[in-house]
Amino acid sequence: MLSQALLRLASAVSRRRMKLLLGIALLAYVASIWGNLVNMSFLLNRSIQENGELKIESRIEEIVEPLREKIRDLEKSFTQKYPPVKFLSEKDRKRILVTGGAGFVGSHLTDKLMMDGHEVTVVDNFFTGRKRNVEHWIGHENFELINHDVVEPLYIEVDQIYHLASPASPPSYMYNPIKTLKTNTIGTLNMLGLAKRVGARLLLASTSEVYGDPEVHPQTEDYWGHVNPIGPRACYDEGKRVAETMCYAYMKQPPDLITENRASHQDGKAPVSGRKSRGTCGAPGSPSSVLQEGVEVRVARIFNTFGPRMHMNDGRVVSNFILQALQGEPLTVYGSGSQTRAFQYVRTTL
Numbered sequence: 001m002l003s004q005a006l007l008r009l010a011s012a013v014s015r016r017r018m019k020l021l022l023g024i025a026l027l028a029y030v031a032s033i034w035g036n037l038v039n040m041s042f043l044l045n046r047s048i049q050e051n052g053e054l055k056i057e058s059r060i061e062e063i064v065e066p067l068r069e070k071i072r073d074l075e076k077s078f079t080q081k082y083p084p085v086k087f088l089s090e091k092d093r094k095r096i097l098v099t100g101g102a103g104f105v106g107s108h109l110t111d112k113l114m115m116d117g118h119e120v121t122v123v124d125n126f127f128t129g130r131k132r133n134v135e136h137w138i139g140h141e142n143f144e145l146i147n148h149d150v151v152e153p154l155y156i157e158v159d160q161i162y163h164l165a166s167p168a169s170p171p172s173y174m175y176n177p178i179k180t181l182k183t184n185t186i187g188t189l190n191m192l193g194l195a196k197r198v199g200a201r202l203l204l205a206s207t208s209e210v211y212g213d214p215e216v217h218p219q220t221e222d223y224w225g226h227v228n229p230i231g232p233r234a235c236y237d238e239g240k241r242v243a244e245t246m247c248y249a250y251m252k253q254p255p256d257l258i259t260e261n262r263a264s265h266q267d268g269k270a271p272v273s274g275r276k277s278r279g280t281c282g283a284p285g286s287p288s289s290v291l292q293e294g295v296e297v298r299v300a301r302i303f304n305t306f307g308p309r310m311h312m313n314d315g316r317v318v319s320n321f322i323l324q325a326l327q328g329e330p331l332t333v334y335g336s337g338s339q340t341r342a343f344q345y346v347r348t349t350l
């Protein structure tokens with residue numbers, strides 16, 4: 001009895017368990033199918049997505065590649081080919097400022113200094129200078145172009161200064177005589193101040209016009225000139241004469257006295273007096289005779305220049321004659337025609 005009852009109980013339990021097991025198995029089956037379905041749809045989605053992405057990528061590539069090609073071509077055509085530049089060691093390479101460096105003479109000097117391997121900063125206000133005279137250096141790591149008027153102070157660090165900033169042809173410098181005077185006086189003072197502050201050597205581009213209407217031919221460096229201070233060319237002649245005077249004053253005057261003067265002016269006091277310069281006011285042709293304690297200066301009295309990059313309408317005799325000859329016009333000789341000039345051809349071969 002008991003055993004039959006146990007058997008029934010056991011079969012009832014096992015049937016329930018069977019049902020339970022069957023239920024679990026069914027659920028597991030459904031779950032696995034569901035999982036597979038989800039997996040499949042995920043894979044399907046991914047492959048569709050990947051496929052789509054690949055298609056988009058390849059389409060982008062198709063569009064972009066010709067553009068890349070174009071950019072490469074443009075880069076090739078824009079690659080600036082600079083004139084050859086020597087390599088100079090850190091010790092030999094100088095930082096050089098050329099004022100008026102975009103002008104006719106200044107730009108040839110800039111070429112020479114650049115090709116010699118120096119770092120050149122050109123300062124020009126482009127009154128008679130032209131950007132195109134130095135455009136072949138723009139972007140070069142040794143070259144810098146600053147649009148600046150030397151009448152305003154300039155604060156940079158340099159080892160040498162070539163001070164050429166000034167209009168040079170009679171029509172240009174007579175166009176605005178006060179501006180010409182300011183450029184040659186205040187401008188030169190600013191450059192000398194800069195030279196003193198940074199301990200740079202300065203070369204002033206002076207002119208044969210400091211001799212004025214000379215009574216001596218040819219003029220030697222110790223000739224003092226024959227200048228009309230109120231004549232039509234006075235702004236340039238006298239401007240350059242003062243510029244030379246300032247150069248030699250800065251050279252001969254001991255540095256501490258220049259500084260003292262500046263300080264006393266700033267304080268509103270009278271300049272320090274009673275101390276004599278130890279130099280002598282000799283001719284610029286003999287700078288070695290002067291005790292150089294102040295700014296180291298050089299003065300070059302440049303005569304009548306001509307050459308490539310000279311402005312067609314410069315107004316000086318050579319360009320005037322060439323222009324007239326090319327146009328089949330008669331050459332105009334001013335005055336008696338007995339005047340004499342020394343001419344200098346200026347050019348640097350790139």
Ligand SMILES: O=c1ccn([C@@H]2O[C@H](COP(=O)(O)OP(=O)(O)O[C@H]3OC[C@@H](O)[C@H](O)[C@H]3O)[C@@H](O)[C@H]2O)c(=O)[nH]1
Pocket residue numbers: 167168169170206207208209302303304305315316317318320321332333334335339341
């Ligand atoms: O068409 C002309 C132009 C000029 N001349 C004469 O040629 C001579 C030279 O005159 P330019 O105008 O070329 O200039 P200058 O020689 O007087 O001064 C020049 O040279 C020295 C530089 O430092 C000066 O910056 C520059 O102006 C002058 O006697 C002038 O009267 C002509 O006979 N015809």
